[in-house]
Amino acid sequence: MTDEAGAQRTKVQQIADDLKAAIERGDDGFRPGDRLPGENALAAQYGVASLTARRALKLLSTEGLVESKKGAGARVLSFQPIRRHGIPRLASDQWGSGKSIWSADDSRAPDVDQITVQQNASPPEHIRTVLDLGPEEKACVRSRRYVMEGRPVMLAASYLPQALVTGSPITQADTGPGGIYARLSDLGHAPTHFREEIRVRLPTVDEAARLSIPTDRAVIKLARTAFDAAGRAVEINEMTMDTAAYVLDYEFDA
Amino acid sequence: MTDEAGAQRTKVQQIADDLKAAIERGDDGFRPGDRLPGENALAAQYGVASLTARRALKLLSTEGLVESKKGAGARVLSFQPIRRHGIPRLASDQWGSGKSIWSADDSRAPDVDQITVQQNASPPEHIRTVLDLGPEEKACVRSRRYVMEGRPVMLAASYLPQALVTGSPITQADTGPGGIYARLSDLGHAPTHFREEIRVRLPTVDEAARLSIPTDRAVIKLARTAFDAAGRAVEINEMTMDTAAYVLDYEFDA
Known part of the structure; x- marks a missing residue:
């Protein structure tokens, strides 16, 4: 990167940082649904080229903070992130x-x-x-997509040992009341312990398409493993979440 | 985006996806320290322009999977992500x-x-x-940067009510054995409950500089709030983590 390109990039970031801070604070004109200043207005305000201002607006769109429509400029998104509680609500209730x-x-x-x-x-x-x-053993895979307000927010693929679930409602689209965990319980393998592992990376082409997000917006990969009382891993649910759509929440005692 | 730009972008992604999969599987030639195929070799292999191949390699570098040095091509990083256990080790021990x-x-x-x-x-x-x-009340802020193998991996800023900690070792760089939580305990406010909230966004210019990461690599924002037995929030630790450096891990019982 040349020095000039570097300096331009820093300006892009600084404009984006200012706009993000205004959105986070909920300043006048930066509330959900408000139209942001256009690239020409921003360019004049910061004394930069329009292209620089456009790139700053593009960054906000990559992060999912604004929605850009052709000819209509960028508006602050009214979508409220979803709070996902990783641990059963006991602690929260208290x-x-x-x-x-x-x-x-x-x-x-x-x-x-x-x-x-x-x-x-x-x-x-x-x-x-x-x-x-084992090398010859198979799995049952349940793949779902989740939407909120018409917007895809998460992909999830649950893997279960095929031999454990053959003939059970777990192999049907509708698993019945209580879902997979209730059916595992019916089979004598109620989950009693969970492990959630979280990492962040860019989406694959397929993930970005299914989530309707740009390929340069990161996704959260959350793998939840359910163990039965004997310590056997009976299900792994691999989730792929739009980072703009989620806040993860874990509450626990010391 | 024109159709042509879109098609080129998809090719960039597909090449990057293939390389990432090979690195994740640990294929021959894709293990830590191995030198990846150069842009010309990739361009020939996929029948694309060198620029397309270069962009695919750039994506891997943005994600922190490879390290590019001028004239030396891209090597698979040997850095192993850090596993951070969010919940005390009781469950893990068992x-x-x-x-x-x-x-x-x-x-x-x-x-x-x-x-x-x-x-x-x-x-x-x-x-x-x-x-x-209250509007006039102040906080004590402890800011740290963490490194692993000489590489910055996390920024952390702990906020505590000033009135609670004035005159205590919490206001010193070295808080003594057991750290902040032990000192809060000495003050009669031992943390007994925790809440961790996680979201992902792009870094600010300052965060990217302090973490030595590209501004287009996402960071994890993890805010950990410690509550004392009376339910009072006595500390908030706001962490900013390089997404390439961390796997978060939560284990708990049903």
């Missing part, structure tokens, strides 16, 4: 004091708008290892 | 079976290489609200 750092929607869960169930699938190696499947 | 989805370094914690303590600071509004500080 402690929940509204004292959360970031605002997010606590009250609603996204809906499933796509579901496929594949039996006798060959799972990826890292899934095979954790589910303790 | 259950830890090595059954983790993603490989990460469990054994070592990063070191602090920069620390500043600011007393009587005016905290940001969201911190003020959660710490229940």
Whole structure:
């Protein structure tokens, strides 16, 4: 990168940082639905080229803070991130004091708008290892997409040992009341322990398309492993979340 | 975006996806320290322009999977992500079976290489609200940077009510054995409950510079609030983590 390109890049970032701060504070003119200053107005305000201002607006759009429509400029998104509680609500019931750092929607869960169930699938190696499947053993894979306010927010693929679930409602699209965990309980393998692992990376082409996000917006990969009382891993749910759509929340005692 | 630009972008992504998959599988020639195929070799292999191949390699570098040095091409990074356990190790001791989805370094914690303590600071509004500080009340802010193998991996800023900690070792760079939580305990405010909130966004210019990461690599914002037995928020630690450096891990019982 040349020095000039570097300096321009820094200006792009500084403009973007200013706009983001105004949106986070909820300044006048920067509330959900408000139209942001256009690239020409920003260029004049900061004394930069229009292209520089346009790139700053593009950064906000990559992060999912604004929505740009052709000819209509950029508007601050009114979408409220979803608050996902990783740990059962016991702690929240006792402690929940509204004292959360970031605002997010606590009250609603996204809906499933796509579901496929594949039996006798060959799972990826890292899934095979954790589910303790031999080289010939298969998995049942339940793939879902979740939407909120018509917007895709999460992909989820649950892997279960095929031999454990064959013939059970887990192999159906509709698993019945209580879902997968209730059915695992019926089978004598109620989940009693969970592990959630989280990392962040850029989406694959397919993930970006299914989530309707730009390929340069990162996704959260959250793998939730359910263990039964004997310590056996009975399900892995690999989630892929739009980072603009979620705040993750874990509450626990010392 | 024109159709042609879109098609080129998809090719960039597909090449990057292939390379990432090879690195994740640990294929021959794609292990830590290995030199990746150069842009010309990739361009020939995929039948694309060199620029397209170069952009694919740039994507891997943005994600922190490879390290590019001028004239030396791109090498697969040997850095192993750090596994951060959010919840005290009780559960892990009982259950830890090595059954983790993603490989990460469990054994070592990063070191602090920069620390500043600011007393009587005016905290940001969201911190003020959660710490229940009046408009005139101040905070003590402890800012640290953490490094692992010489590489910056995390920034952390702890906010505590000034009135609670004035005159205590919490206002010193070295807080003594057991750190901030032990000193809060000495003051009669031992943390007994925690809330961790996680979201992901692009870094500010300053965060990117302090973490030595590109401005287009996302960071994890993790805010950990500590509550005492009376339910009072006594500390908020706002962490900013290089997404390429961390796997977060939460284990808990149903």
